[in-house]
Amino acid sequence: xxxxxxxxxxxxxxxxxxxxxxxxxxxxxxxxxxxxxxxxxxxxxxxxxxxxxxxxxxxxxxxxxxxxxxxxxxxxxxxxxxxxxxxxxxxxxxxxxxxxxxxxxxxxxxxxxxxxxxxxxxxxxxxxxxxxxxxxxxxxxxxxxxxxxxxxxxxxxxxxxxxxxxxxxxxxxxxxxxxxxxxxxxxxxxxxxxxxxxxxxxxxxxxxxxxxxxxxxxxxxxxxxxxxxxxxxxxxxxxxxxxxxx
Amino acid sequence: xxxxxxxxxxxxxxxxxxxxxxxxxxxxxxxxxxxxxxxxxxxxxxxxxxxxxxxxxxxxxxxxxxxxxxxxxxxxxxxxxxxxxxxxxxxxxxxxxxxxxxxxxxxxxxxxxxxxxxxxxxxxxxxxxxxxxxxxxxxxxxxxxxxxxxxxxxxxxxxxxxxxxxxxxxxxxxxxxxxxxxxxxxxxxxxxxxxxxxxxxxxxxxxxxxxxxxxxxxxxxxxxxxxxxxxxxxxxxxxxxxxxxxxxxxxxxxxxxxxxxxxxxxxxxxxxxxxxx
Numbered sequence: 001x002x003x004x005x006x007x008x009x010x011x012x013x014x015x016x017x018x019x020x021x022x023x024x025x026x027x028x029x030x031x032x033x034x035x036x037x038x039x040x041x042x043x044x045x046x047x048x049x050x051x052x053x054x055x056x057x058x059x060x061x062x063x064x065x066x067x068x069x070x071x072x073x074x075x076x077x078x079x080x081x082x083x084x085x086x087x088x089x090x091x092x093x094x095x096x097x098x099x100x101x102x103x104x105x106x107x108x109x110x111x112x113x114x115x116x117x118x119x120x121x122x123x124x125x126x127x128x129x130x131x132x133x134x135x136x137x138x139x140x141x142x143x144x145x146x147x148x149x150x151x152x153x154x155x156x157x158x159x160x161x162x163x164x165x166x167x168x169x170x171x172x173x174x175x176x177x178x179x180x181x182x183x184x185x186x187x188x189x190x191x192x193x194x195x196x197x198x199x200x201x202x203x204x205x206x207x208x209x210x211x212x213x214x215x216x217x218x219x220x221x222x223x224x225x226x227x228x229x230x231x232x233x234x235x236x237x238x239x240x241x242x243x244x245x246x
Numbered sequence: 247x248x249x250x251x252x253x254x255x256x257x258x259x260x261x262x263x264x265x266x267x268x269x270x271x272x273x274x275x276x277x278x279x280x281x282x283x284x285x286x287x288x289x290x291x292x293x294x295x296x297x298x299x300x301x302x303x304x305x306x307x308x309x310x311x312x313x314x315x316x317x318x319x320x321x322x323x324x325x326x327x328x329x330x331x332x333x334x335x336x337x338x339x340x341x342x343x344x345x346x347x348x349x350x351x352x353x354x355x356x357x358x359x360x361x362x363x364x365x366x367x368x369x370x371x372x373x374x375x376x377x378x379x380x381x382x383x384x385x386x387x388x389x390x391x392x393x394x395x396x397x398x399x400x401x402x403x404x405x406x407x408x409x410x411x412x413x414x415x416x417x418x419x420x421x422x423x424x425x426x427x428x429x430x431x432x433x434x435x436x437x438x439x440x441x442x443x444x445x446x447x448x449x450x451x452x453x454x455x456x457x458x459x460x461x462x463x464x465x466x467x468x469x470x471x472x473x474x475x476x477x478x479x480x481x482x483x484x485x486x487x488x489x490x491x492x493x494x495x496x497x498x499x500x501x502x503x504x505x506x507x508x509x510x511x512x513x514x515x516x517x518x519x520x521x522x523x
Contacts, residue, residue, distance in 0.1 A: 049396075050393045050397075078399075082394075082397055084394055085390065086389045088389060088390045088394035089394075090394075090395075102399065105399040106399045150398075
């Protein structure tokens, strides 16, 4: 279980998160939605120590983790994988080497053994034929699949997806949706997804939280969001240009 | 009425203005202290991982090629022209005063070895190498690649700065020794061609001794170490998108040049007290 309690974060004079309280259950597909710049990615980066809160606490299975050192966070990052918005594959490494890197660092395996395991992971996402290709030669959808393979190498209990379908064609986007749902259903992986993609949100989410002006606006199931009378929520989920949202 | 209200509010407004200005100064001081602490932390971690970090020869060799081989033509051209300008102005001034040019070669070689090749050459390298390092690491920061490295349990300083640090220490020293030679040759040819000075006096090393050589080489080594650390720091602290990368690059050049000048002052002063006083 993941728990954010009274989380506050500012960048300079700009307050991004202002007392966010969210609890995410095990095995859930949990979506974080909201306008651009509202702090969705900032929120999930706190869980893996890429950002540190100004105030508030973060619990991972009842262990308070917000005050850990960078080295202590390595253990948390073994349990929580993250698929970044831009795939973030290293251009100087082949796809196979990209996937092998966390295996070598986290599991302290030799290069040969790590490459063998990395190859198996690429097979899982049907990218084995591109093992020796450099990421720059691949399209966005393929890069995203390699990035997911890299994240899954550690068999994480929690996977954080930062806008996984942004920039993908509709077919690739739905394939990513299916992959996320399968992770939760088959492997009982908790998936936390930051997204604007309404199709994804209303097809695979178990629960959704909407952030607005640094606070939780609504936390609930898909049906609760559909039924919500809150004009801010309604404007967001209908994608209307007119409304009370600033 | 309005004058009365204005008089009543003015002291409060003034104290508010003063408080805001003091807060600005305080915030600036805190930011600078944080930046200095982070730079120091990167320096210490670079030294640590240079000894205890991963061993990947390919990364260091690639960085050597980028820093060394790719800077060779640029540095040769610039230092050649700098040598020509220096000798041209020196000889012109000496001709106006005494007209005796027989010591110009010996004093010139001393100046080049002890100070000039290292300080001017390293600033030229800061513009090319420093900007490149900051731009590359800054781009990785804004596209989350550095965060992805951290997610892979890899230390960004170990992966991104240490290979460049090792390569820069070696290649900057080699390039700056080469720059000494280039300045010497270009100066000699200028004096010979324009002032009819015998070229042999430019190989008169009577005024250069171990102390000059030690000071010059220490500077080469120190500047070679400073450029990747300062530029790496600027890259790792990039914030924002393309504009942030642009600012990181600018800061890398400015702060690397400043670092070389500051180190030059420290090393020259130390050498003065150690060797000459």
